[in-house]
Amino acid sequence: GDSVTQMEGPVTLSEEAFLTINCTYTATGYPSLFWYVQYPGEGLQLLLKATKADDKGSNKGFEATYRKETTSFHLEKGSVQVSDSAVYFCALSDPNYGQNFVFGPGTRLSVLP
């Protein structure tokens, strides 16, 4: 079945550092890819998404590019802030199999001032 693998962390960075969280996937079809963010005590919020190969999703300074050849969707941000401290989930959804999402285990990010 479909699966998502991501670095589990925790990841600790200083403010203004560069962030990369790796995500790779396995899917039988052509999935859409997502990054969700979970702030402490809250539900998951969509951060960005990409629906086809070579698409780049971006939001709030975060970016990720859908790489079909490497089955990857790595999350990057050039300069993190303390307010970016959260858990980040990579996920996929295969439109051919309804709206079910497959999530990675999540990566906890802590940004220190």
Place this chain on the structure above:
Amino acid sequence: NAGVTQTPKFQVLKTGQSMTLQCAQDMNHEYMSWYRQDPGMGLRLIHYSVGAGITDQGEVPNGYNVSRSTTEDFPLRLLSAAPSQTSVYFCASSPGGGYTEAFFGQGTRLTVV
């Protein structure tokens, strides 16, 4: 706009007790689902529904029941709570049709003692 509303936010149950976690959405989404979140495992799909009157099992359905009598509501029932069901539960909804993101509730933290 309320989005997806879950109640209660916290609950403690004794082993063998039953309860219902409530989920309501006001976005007229056809697709709704329940996930459980456990440390290091991401979110796992329990049950889902593609529309009123239609439900199906996800990855981890044992010990849970669902029903979908209206588009808005999708309650999750624990029939006889077990300590293994201690988790954070999230309800999600989406418009369906592929390529769209899911919208999540704030979660219910359930402890079974």
